[in-house]
Amino acid sequence: MAEEKKLFKVTIDNITIEVEPGTTILNAARMIGGDVAPPAMCYYSKLKGSGGKCRTCLVEVAQGSTADPRPMPKLVASCRTNVMDGMVVKNITSERVLDARNGVVEFLLINHPLDCPICDQAGECHLQDLSYEHGKAGTRYEFQRRTFEKHDLGPYIQLHMTRCILCYRCVYVADQVTNKRVHGVLDRGDHAEIATYIEKALDNDFIGNVIDVCPVGALTDKTFRFKNRVWFLKPVDAHRDCPKCAGKVTLWYRGDEVFRVTGRKDQWGEVHDWICNECRFEKKKTSDWVIEGPTRVSRHSVISANHYVNVAKPEEKLPQIMGRPPKITLNIHDISDVNKPEIHLSELPGPAHSDDFNK
Amino acid sequence: MGRKLLLEKAHIEGIRYYDTYRREGGYAAVEKALKMTPDEVTDQVKKSGLRGRGGAGFPTGMKWSFLAKPEGVPRYLVCNADESEPGTFKDRYLMEHIPHLLIEGLIVSSYALGSNRTYIYIRGEYAWIVDILEQAVAEAKKNGWLGNNIKGSGFNLEIYVHRGAGAYICGEETALIESLEGKRGNPRIKPPFPAVKGLWDCPTVVNNVETLAAVVPIINMGGEEYAKIGVGKSTGTKLISACGNINKPGVYEIDMTISVEEFIYSDEYCGGIANGKRLKACIPGGSSVPILPANLLLKTAKGETRMMNYESLADGGFQTGSMMGSGGFIVLDEDQCVVRHTLTLARFYRHESCGQCSPCREGTGWMEKILKNIEYGKGKMSDIDLLWDIQRRIEGNTICPLGDAAAWPVAAAIRHFRDEFEWHVTNREECLKRNYGLANYAEPIKATA
Numbered sequence: 025m026a027e028e029k030k031l032f033k034v035t036i037d038n039i040t041i042e043v044e045p046g047t048t049i050l051n052a053a054r055m056i057g058g059d060v061a062p063p064a065m066c067y068y069s070k071l072k073g074s075g076g077k078c079r080t081c082l083v084e085v086a087q088g089s090t091a092d093p094r095p096m097p098k099l100v101a102s103c104r105t106n107v108m109d110g111m112v113v114k115n116i117t118s119e120r121v122l123d124a125r126n127g128v129v130e131f132l133l134i135n136h137p138l139d140c141p142i143c144d145q146a147g148e149c150h151l152q153d154l155s156y157e158h159g160k161a162g163t164r165y166e167f168q169r170r171t172f173e174k175h176d177l178g179p180y181i182q183l184h185m186t187r188c189i190l191c192y193r194c195v196y197v198a199d200q201v202t203n204k205r206v207h208g209v210l211d212r213g214d215h216a217e218i219a220t221y222i223e224k225a226l227d228n229d230f231i232g233n234v235i236d237v238c239p240v241g242a243l244t245d246k247t248f249r250f251k252n253r254v255w256f257l258k259p260v261d262a263h264r265d266c267p268k269c270a271g272k273v274t275l276w277y278r279g280d281e282v283f284r285v286t287g288r289k290d291q292w293g294e295v296h297d298w299i300c301n302e303c304r305f306e307k308k309k310t311s312d313w314v315i316e317g318p319t320r321v322s323r324h325s326v327i328s329a330n331h332y333v334n335v336a337k338p339e340e341k342l343p344q345i346m347g348r349p350p351k352i353t354l355n356i357h358d359i360s361d362v363n364k365p366e367i368h369l370s371e372l373p374g375p376a377h378s379d380d381f382n383k
Numbered sequence: 384m385g386r387k388l389l390l391e392k393a394h395i396e397g398i399r400y401y402d403t404y405r406r407e408g409g410y411a412a413v414e415k416a417l418k419m420t421p422d423e424v425t426d427q428v429k430k431s432g433l434r435g436r437g438g439a440g441f442p443t444g445m446k447w448s449f450l451a452k453p454e455g456v457p458r459y460l461v462c463n464a465d466e467s468e469p470g471t472f473k474d475r476y477l478m479e480h481i482p483h484l485l486i487e488g489l490i491v492s493s494y495a496l497g498s499n500r501t502y503i504y505i506r507g508e509y510a511w512i513v514d515i516l517e518q519a520v521a522e523a524k525k526n527g528w529l530g531n532n533i534k535g536s537g538f539n540l541e542i543y544v545h546r547g548a549g550a551y552i553c554g555e556e557t558a559l560i561e562s563l564e565g566k567r568g569n570p571r572i573k574p575p576f577p578a579v580k581g582l583w584d585c586p587t588v589v590n591n592v593e594t595l596a597a598v599v600p601i602i603n604m605g606g607e608e609y610a611k612i613g614v615g616k617s618t619g620t621k622l623i624s625a626c627g628n629i630n631k632p633g634v635y636e637i638d639m640t641i642s643v644e645e646f647i648y649s650d651e652y653c654g655g656i657a658n659g660k661r662l663k664a665c666i667p668g669g670s671s672v673p674i675l676p677a678n679l680l681l682k683t684a685k686g687e688t689r690m691m692n693y694e695s696l697a698d699g700g701f702q703t704g705s706m707m708g709s710g711g712f713i714v715l716d717e718d719q720c721v722v723r724h725t726l727t728l729a730r731f732y733r734h735e736s737c738g739q740c741s742p743c744r745e746g747t748g749w750m751e752k753i754l755k756n757i758e759y760g761k762g763k764m765s766d767i768d769l770l771w772d773i774q775r776r777i778e779g780n781t782i783c784p785l786g787d788a789a790a791w792p793v794a795a796a797i798r799h800f801r802d803e804f805e806w807h808v809t810n811r812e813e814c815l816k817r818n819y820g821l822a823n824y825a826e827p828i829k830a831t832a
Contacts, residue, residue: 076572077740079780098779104572127776131745164769167752190738209567209738212550214748216738 034107036060036083037117037345049102049113050081054292058341061292063125065132065153065239066191067103069294074196075103078189079128080154084121087112116344122158129158134165135214136240137186147243147254150293151189162299172217172368177207178225180232180305185217188242194218194234201298202228219240229268236282236287236295247305248284257283258304259319263314270297273304274319279373281307288319384555386612387602388620389593390636392775398663399515401522405484410528412602416491417536424495428598430606436473437463437554437591438669438709439784440693443598447577448723451498451586459587460498462489462595464505464512465547465554469670469731470711470732473622474592476634478505478512486542488595490528491602493540496588501542504559507549516544529755551735557581558737569739570783591709593622609772613639617692621707625806627665627714630654639692639720643667644681647693647714647721660716664799665681668708670728671788673795674721701795721800722807725793726754732789743786748794760811767804771797 031042037060038052043052049328051069053061062083067075075081081103085096090110099121102113115121133155140146160318172185185242190209198205207220220226226234234243257276276284287295306352307313372380397403404410416424429444450458466474478485485503492803493501505513506769520542523529531539545563547553553562557571560582581587597619610618617639626632629647631654637646646652647662656662662677682688684703689695693707715724733747753770756762774790774797781787797804807814 076782079740079742082780101572101782124776124780127780128741131741131749131776134745134749165749190744191739192739211738212552213733213736213738214744216744366442 030109032107032109032111034109034111034113036113037115037341039341043107045106045109049083049085049100049107049111050075050108051190053083053102053113053115056341059116059314060345062102062343063150063157064103065150065154065189068193068196068237069292071193071196071200071237072105074191074193076101078132078191080125080132080158082121082124082128084114084118085111086114086118091114101339114207125158126160129136129155130160130164131161132189133163135170135186136189137169139187139373142246142250143184143187144249144254145187145238148293149241149382150239170214175217175219176225177243178222178227180301181226181235182244182246182249183218184242184244185219187240188218189240190216190218191239193237193239194243197234197237198226198228198231201230201233206230214379229300229302232301233287233295233298236289239293242259245284245304246306252278252283259321261288261316261319262313263316264303264307266300266303269303270299271303272297273299273313275310275313275315280310282310284308386620386638387636388612388621389477389596390481390634391482398401398481398813399479399519400484401519401526404481405526409483412487412599413490413494413528413638414534415539415646416494416602417534421495421497424491424602427601427606428495431609432564432606432616433594433597433601433609434616434618434693435591436593436597436621436710438468438671438706440707443590443594446590447492447496447588449576450588451579452497453586457500457585458496458498459582459585460489460493460496460501461556461582461587461589462501462503462592463508463554463556463559463589464592465559466502466592466709467551467554467735468709468711469508469728470624470666471669471709471715472624472626473634473710475509475512476624477596477622478509478516482512482515484596484599485516485592486519486523487655488598490523490533490540491598492588492590492595494536494538498583498588499539499541501508501540502563502582503544504553504563505546506554507547509545513544513546520544536649550737550784551731552737552783555785558585558783568767569737570766570785572782577753578781584593588797614690614692615694617694621691621710623691623710623712625653625712625714627712627713628657628716628719630657637691638702639690642681642693643689643691643696653712653714656714656716658716660718662714663717663719664715664721666705666711666713666792666797667691668706669711670713670731671791672706672708673704673791674715674724674799675795676799677707679703679799682810701791702798704726705795718818720758721796722754722758722819723801725760725796726751728792729754729789732785736789737783738784740782740786742777743781743789746773746786747789749773750789754793757807758814760807760815762804762808764805764808767797767801767808 032045033042034052039056041056049295062081064081065078081101082099083102084099089108153326155312177183183296195208206224209216210219257278259274259276262273272288273285274288275282287299289295392398392407425447433443434440435443464474489501529540550568551567552558555570556577558568562568577587612619620636621640623635623637635652648655664674664676665680666674683689683698696705696707698704719721729751733751734748736743738744750773753766774793777786778790803819806819
């Protein structure tokens with residue numbers, strides 16, 4: 025068994041990396057990190073069978089492998105395509121990819137209500153990130169946006185079908201994490217919707233995880249609904265001895281009040297552990313938890329734009345690949361009087377107030 | 384007079400029933416095939432040059448040879464009878480009139496592929512054909528052509544007829560497999576291809592009805608003999624379902640050596656354009672292939688006569704050509720409006736999109752809305768360019784070919800008939816009152832280029 029596993033050499037945007045056979049292009053790109061990793065709206069590494077649906081992770085394969093160097097004629101979904109030895113992939117260096125991705129963002133947004141100002145997901149929404157990075161400012165869609173009949177999913181989970189991008193992640197969660205799936209995709213085409221067949225509440229112990237996996241604001245926490253904006257909250261890692269789940273969570277504080285509890289997410293917005301409904305919805309007191317310290321905030325959160333002490337900055341790969349500095353992202357200090365850089369939000373004792381900045 | 388292989392005996396009274404079919408020489412191919420090894424049967428199909436008749440035109444023998452054959456894992460053959468393409472009704476005719484030909488083809492093909500359970504996935508709307516097929520299966524079983532140890536060969540086979548629930552997308556092979564497994568008919572992401580992981584994760588071949596029926600004459604006459612019919616890589620005969628503004632709509636068997644002009648105008652086939660009108664355009668291969676205007680239909684861009692075969696119809700790529708597709712030959716006369724026609728197709732694809740991947744789910748609906756605006760006199764000039772942009776971004780970026788199928792008709796309509804779209808935009812009042820065709824053909828288009 026001493027035989028060493030042969031590693032595949034793959035070049036993504038002129039950066040070469042060695043990965044194990046069976047790795048997808050997307051995961052190889054994530055190993056490189058930074059801007060090289062294609063965006064993924066439907067792929068979720070912890071859910072088997074997810075991916076391939078949203079088409080935002082399309083990449084160009086300029087060389088199939090060393091053995092068969094022909095390029096692939098179509099753009100491929102990087103989340104569902106395995107790397108081959110000697111494969112050459114173009115992501116942000118390919119005009120075709122950027123154009124297709126621009127198109128996909130447009131398609132995702134034409135029927136999206138764009139109700140970010142009243143959406144609880146705003147600030148940690150992957151669709152916001154995606155449209156900011158790859159979309160256009162205007163829209164060419166001049167028709168009424170799609171609406172749905174409302175479905176009630178019970179006391180914990182709020183469904184906003186108009187915001188849904190049909191990534192199927194919540195369906196996979198119910199299939200793979202809970203013991204019985206009661207919701208699914210009904211109907212087809214542009215009138216497909218997430219619903220239970222006959223109005224039913226989702227009441228499985230682990231069904232709350234659909235909130236964490238939802239890339240947009242389609243499934244949100246009813247106990248946190250309209251309570252606060254996520255960027256006013258301070259995430260803190262905590263754990264408790266939970267008989268059902270790992271009990272490792274992130275508490276979202278404002279002042280000394282816990283507004284919501286979520287799973288701990290990595291830099292790609294994916295949770296480390298599934299948590300149970302009790303931890304998520306019932307335990308909202310500091311005394312329920314053992315505090316570990318401030319969470320490292322991922323690039324998928326608008327909080328990282330604030331001057332928060334523990335921000336995990338993405339690695340800058342752009343200058344290396346494109347030979348130009350990255351697109352200047354919005355600097356909140358340029359347009360806002362609050363949030364002065366010299367004042368650390370996370371060190372304020374209570375909720376942030378304009379008085380704190382205008383002393 | 385073209386040669387007929389599939390429909391040669393379709394007109395014989397009672398051919399639907401086993402006794403007549405057997406008396407007319409039916410099931411000879413099974414007898415012959417069971418004396419050969421499975422690989423020899425596959426070899427004959429390879430030699431015949433038979434190409435998939437469902438639309439893509441992929442060589443059948445090659446598809447069969449891709450089938451993975453791991454030990455101890457069952458293999459499946461699935462017959463795709465989910466014929467839902469607008470304008471295509473050839474399989475329906477075949478199954479309705481001569482069902483035993485399909486059963487015979489299925490037995491031979493199953494033997495070649497080593498499938499002991501073979502499924503016919505039939506379109507839900509073909510409710511009465513299900514009865515015909517089930518009766519044919521029962522008759523075949525009663526006479527020992529199905530079941531265990533068929534005619535002493537040691538080969539076992541059961542055929543099951545499975546009804547779809549009425550979705551165009553289930554004609555896509557992986558969606559069909561999902562549907563057959565009892566799931567929602569969403570196409571799977573390829574790879575893995577069905578030849579490796581198909582029905583219940585076992586190696587599977589999905590073939591069209593006509594393809595499997597064509598295996599019967601191939602075995603009867605030999606692959607090399609079959610390959611002599613037709614031209615080049617378009618071997619054998621093809622069923623064409625002709626419809627639209629022609630004198631004699633119906634299903635015709637052609638041997639791919641006749642020209643498009645002959646097919647439309649000769650009395651043997653379509654019998655010319657109805658009511659003495661002029662030919663305006665034609666979709667030569669079912670609703671999803673690009674539409675061609677009369678001049679490009681009858682002659683290729685190089686000035687050669689366009690023939691009814693795979694290569695010639697595709698000559699010129701999508702710029703000036705089209706595709707053989709599934710053989711749904713839709714003819715439009717001078718009075719028809721291409722914008723309205725394109726809208727009808729766009730509405731169909733919007734309704735039939737499975738909604739799994741974003742470009743197709745959102746793009747098809749968007750295209751339909753824009754086309755509706757243009758057709759009903761609310762369009763803008765910029766809408767035409769927008770349509771072009773939308774179809775460009777759908778094509779090739781989706782999981783399954785339905786996205787392409789939705790994009791191509793729109794692209795071709797704009798490419799060849801942009802003036803009609805512009806007329807709709809500039810004559811808002813008039814386009815509500817009459818068709819473009821009726822309004823604008825004071826200048827006669829040339830019936831023959």
